[in-house]
Amino acid sequence: MATKEAxxxxxxxxxxxxxxxxxxxxxxxxYITGTWRTLRPVRDLEQCTQCLICWxxxxxxxxxxxxxxxxxxxxxxxxxxxxCAQQCPVNVKKPHAITGExxxxxxxxxxxxxxx
Amino acid sequence: xxxxLEIRWHGRAGQGVVTAGELLGEAAMETGKYFQAFPEYGAExxxxxxxxxTRISDKPIEIxxxxxxxxMVIVVNPNxxxxxxxxxxxxxxGIIIINTSQTPQEIRKRLDFKGxxxxxxxxSKIALEEIKRDIPSTMMLAVxxxxxxxxxxxxxxxxxxxxxxxKLRPEVVEANVRALKRAYEECVQG
Amino acid sequence: xxxxxxxxLDGANxxxxxxxxxxxxxxxxYPITPQTAVVQNFSQYVAxxxxxxxxxxxxxxxxxxxxxxxxSAAGARVMTAxxxxxxxxxxxxxxxxxxxxxxxxLTVVNRALSSPLNxxxxxxxxxxxxxxxxxxxxxxxxxxxxxxxxxxxxxAEHPDILLPVxxxxxxxxxxxxxxxxxxxxDEAVQEFVGTYHPKYSLLDTDHxxxxxxxxxxxxxxxxxxxxTEAMNNALPIVKQIFREYEELSGxxxxxxxxxxxxxxxYAIIVLASTAGTTRTVAxxxxxxxxxxxxxxxxxxxxxxxxEIIEAIKNCKAVAVLDRAISFxxxxxxxxxxxxxxxxxxxxxxxxxxxxxxxYGLGGRDTVPPMIESVxxxxxxxxxxxxxxxxxxxxxxxE
Numbered sequence: 001m002a003t004k005e006a007x008x009x010x011x012x013x014x015x016x017x018x019x020x021x022x023x024x025x026x027x028x029x030x031y032i033t034g035t036w037r038t039l040r041p042v043r044d045l046e047q048c049t050q051c052l053i054c055w056x057x058x059x060x061x062x063x064x065x066x067x068x069x070x071x072x073x074x075x076x077x078x079x080x081x082x083x084c085a086q087q088c089p090v091n092v093k094k095p096h097a098i099t100g101e102x103x104x105x106x107x108x109x110x111x112x113x114x115x116x
Numbered sequence: 117x118x119x120x121l122e123i124r125w126h127g128r129a130g131q132g133v134v135t136a137g138e139l140l141g142e143a144a145m146e147t148g149k150y151f152q153a154f155p156e157y158g159a160e161x162x163x164x165x166x167x168x169x170t171r172i173s174d175k176p177i178e179i180x181x182x183x184x185x186x187x188m189v190i191v192v193n194p195n196x197x198x199x200x201x202x203x204x205x206x207x208x209x210g211i212i213i214i215n216t217s218q219t220p221q222e223i224r225k226r227l228d229f230k231g232x233x234x235x236x237x238x239x240s241k242i243a244l245e246e247i248k249r250d251i252p253s254t255m256m257l258a259v260x261x262x263x264x265x266x267x268x269x270x271x272x273x274x275x276x277x278x279x280x281x282x283k284l285r286p287e288v289v290e291a292n293v294r295a296l297k298r299a300y301e302e303c304v305q306g
Numbered sequence: 307x308x309x310x311x312x313x314x315l316d317g318a319n320x321x322x323x324x325x326x327x328x329x330x331x332x333x334x335x336y337p338i339t340p341q342t343a344v345v346q347n348f349s350q351y352v353a354x355x356x357x358x359x360x361x362x363x364x365x366x367x368x369x370x371x372x373x374x375x376x377x378s379a380a381g382a383r384v385m386t387a388x389x390x391x392x393x394x395x396x397x398x399x400x401x402x403x404x405x406x407x408x409x410x411x412l413t414v415v416n417r418a419l420s421s422p423l424n425x426x427x428x429x430x431x432x433x434x435x436x437x438x439x440x441x442x443x444x445x446x447x448x449x450x451x452x453x454x455x456x457x458x459x460x461x462a463e464h465p466d467i468l469l470p471v472x473x474x475x476x477x478x479x480x481x482x483x484x485x486x487x488x489x490x491x492d493e494a495v496q497e498f499v500g501t502y503h504p505k506y507s508l509l510d511t512d513h514x515x516x517x518x519x520x521x522x523x524x525x526x527x528x529x530x531x532x533x534t535e536a537m538n539n540a541l542p543i544v545k546q547i548f549r550e551y552e553e554l555s556g557x558x559x560x561x562x563x564x565x566x567x568x569x570x571x572y573a574i575i576v577l578a579s580t581a582g583t584t585r586t587v588a589x590x591x592x593x594x595x596x597x598x599x600x601x602x603x604x605x606x607x608x609x610x611x612x613e614i615i616e617a618i619k620n621c622k623a624v625a626v627l628d629r630a631i632s633f634x635x636x637x638x639x640x641x642x643x644x645x646x647x648x649x650x651x652x653x654x655x656x657x658x659x660x661x662x663x664x665y666g667l668g669g670r671d672t673v674p675p676m677i678e679s680v681x682x683x684x685x686x687x688x689x690x691x692x693x694x695x696x697x698x699x700x701x702x703x704e
Contacts, residue, residue, distance in 0.1 A: 012528070013528035013529075014532070016529055018529070018536075019406045019408075019468075019529065019533075020526075020529050021406075021515055022515060022516035023513075023515050025514035025515060033163070035165070036128060036163025036164050037163060038128065038163065038193070038195075038250055039250075079161075079162065080163065081162070110240070110244075111195060112194065112217070158522070
C-alpha cells in the first residue's frame with residue numbers, strides 16, 4: 001500500500017512546481033488504478049507452482065512477491081488486464097480454490113462479485 | 117420538448133460509453149432533433165473512469181462546454197460509486213440510470229439521492245448472458261427510451277443494427293438487439 | 307572594469323569566442339548558413355581542447371534542440387546556434403525548452419525563412435518564434451552579438467527567470483562582416499557567468515525528480531501562468547545584468563538604446579544592424595538642426611514597452627522599421643509595429659502618428675537615402691497632420 005503522499009491537484013498557480021517538475025519521485029504508487037478493474041485475477045495459491053511467469057508478464061508490477069515466492073496480487077494497482085491469467089501455464093488438477101472451476105491457476109472473475 | 121436535455125455519462129474507458137452517447141444523439145437526430153455528444157478527453161486507458169456528455173434539443177445547440185447541471189446521469193459501471201461524485205450538479209428532479217444488480221432503493225441510499233427518478237438495470241448481467249461480453253453501454257439507451265420517451269426503442273434498435281451490421285456477424289448483432297429489448301423490459305424505477 | 311582585447315572578428319566568430327570563454331557543458335548543434343561559422347569555429351575549439359564542452363553533432367536542428375533540452379534537464383549549461391529553416395525545424399522543441407523552464411542559450415544568425423529560396427538576412431525566422439516563451443536579444447554589431455551571448459547565460463539561469471534566451475544578430479551583415487570586436491579576458495567572462503547550479507537535475511540521484519511529465523488540464527494552465535509571470539518580471543533582472551556587464555566591459559549596455567531621444571521630434575525604432583545605419587543618417591540630420599532620434603531595443607522579448615513609450619510620447623511622428631511581415635495583421639504590418647502601437651493604446655496615447663516600414667526582406671540592402679526618406683516622411687506627416695499609409699515599404703521597386 002502507498003506510503004507516499006498523493007500529489008495535490010488543486011494548488012493555485014503560484015504554488016505549482018515550475019515547468020511541471022515532479023519532485024516526489026515514484027508517487028504513481030499513490031494513484032490507485034485498481035478501481036479501473038472490471039475483472040479480478042484470483043489465484044489458487046496451493047496449486048500454484050511458483051513459476052513466476054505472471055510476475056514477469058504483469059505490466060503493472062501488481063504481482064506481490066515475497067522471499068522469491070508469489071504471495072498475491074496488489075489489487076490497488078492491478079487493472080484487471082488478464083495477462084497473468086492468459087499467460088499462466090499451469091492447469092489446476094482439482095477445482096480452483098476460489099472459483100471452483102477447472103482451468104488455470106490464475107482465473108479472472110467479475111469484479112462486481114467482490115463488491116457485494 | 118421545449119428545452120435542452122443534458123445528460124452526463126459515467127463509465128470506464130473501453131466500455132463503449134462514448135459510442136453509446138453518440139448513438140443516443142444520433143437516435144435523437146433521426147427524429148429531427150439537434151444533438152451534441154462528446155467525451156471528456158483524458159488519459160484514455162482501459163478501465164480509467166471517464167465522463168461523456170450528450171445534449172439533445174429541438175433547436176440548434178450553441179453552447180460548447182461540459183455539462184455542469186445535468187438533467188440525467190447515466191452510470192455504466194456501478195463500481196464508480198464512491199470513486200466519482202456521480203450526482204455532482206444533478207438537478208434535484210433529475211434522473212439517474214445505473215447499471216447495477218441492486219434495487220433503486222439501495223442505489224438511492226448509496227448515492228444519497230432523494231429526488232427525481234432512479235432507474236436500475238442489470239445491464240452487465242444481460243450483456244454477459246446475451247453478448248457474452250461485459251459491454252453494457254448501449255443497453256442504457258433502452259432505459260433512456262423507457263424513462264423519457266425522448267427516443268423510441270425501435271430507432272435505437274435500427275441504429276444498432278446499422279452500426280454493428282457492417283462489422284459483426286448477424287448472430288452477434290441479433291444478440292445485441294435481444295439485449296436492448298431485455299434492458300427495456302427488465303429495468304426498474306424507484 | 308577590465309580591458310578588452312580587440313580582434314578583427316566576424317559576428318559569427320565573435321559568438322564562437324564568447325562560447326569558448328563561457329565554456330558550456332554541452333553544445334548540440336547542426337550547421338546552417340549563415341550560422342555555420344559559429345558551430346564550426348566552436349567545434350574547432352572542442353577539438354583543440356580549448357573547452358571542456360561535450361559537443362553533440364546531431365542530424366537536424368530538431369535533434370539539436372532536443373539534445374539541448376535533455377542536457378539542460380540533466381543540469382548542464384547548454385548552448386546551441388541556428389538560423390532560419392533550422393530555427394523552424396527546432397520549433398516544437400523551442401516550446402518544450404521554455405515550458406520546462408530550461409535556461410538554454412541559442413544564438414540565431416537571422417536569415418529569411420524561405421520561400422522563394424533565400425539565405426540572406428531578415429527577421430522572419432526569430433520573429434516567428436517571438437511567442438515561444440524565449441527571451442530575445444537583438445545585436446546591432448558583432449560586438450553586441452558577443453556581449454549579448456555572455457549576458458544571455460546569466461539572464462537565462464537567473465533563478466527568478468529560468469527561461470531560454472535567443473540571442474540574435476543579422477545574417478551576413480554582421481554575421482559574416484568582420485569588425486573590430488573587443489574580447490574580455492577569459493577569466494573575466496568565466497567570473498561573470500559563474501558556475502551554473504541548477505536547482506533540479508535529472509542526474510542528482512540523491513533527489514530524484516521527473517521532468518517533462520504529462521501535464522493535464524488540471525495544471526497546464528497554472529504552469530503557463532507561472533511561465534508568463536517569469537517573463538513579465540524578467541526586465542528589471544535583465545536590466546541589472548546589463549548594468550553589471552556594463553561595469554565589467556565599460557561598454558554601454560541598456561535594454562533599449564536611445565540616440566537623440568531627449569528632445570527628438572522624429573523617431574525611428576529599429577532592431578539590429580540597421581539601427582547603426584539609421585544613427586548614421588540621424589547624426590547628419592542633427593548636424594543640420596533637425597531633431598531626429600533613434601531607438602534600438604536590445605531586448606525584444608520581454609517587450610520593453612515602458613522605455614519605448616516614455617521615449618516617443620512627446621515626438622511629432624514616429625516610424626517603426628520591421629524586417630519581417632506579420633502576415634495578416636491589419637495592412638500587413640510588422641511585429642515590432644504592432645507591439646509598439648498596442649503599447650501606445652494601452653498607455654492611452656492615441657494622437658501620435660506612427661507608421662511602419664517593412665524593409666530589408668531577403669537581404670535587400672537598406673542604405674542611408676532610404677532612412678532619409680523615412681525622416682522626410684515623418685516631417686511631412688507632422689507638417690500636414692496627414693498620417694497617410696500605415697504600412698510602407700522601404701527599398702521596394704514600385
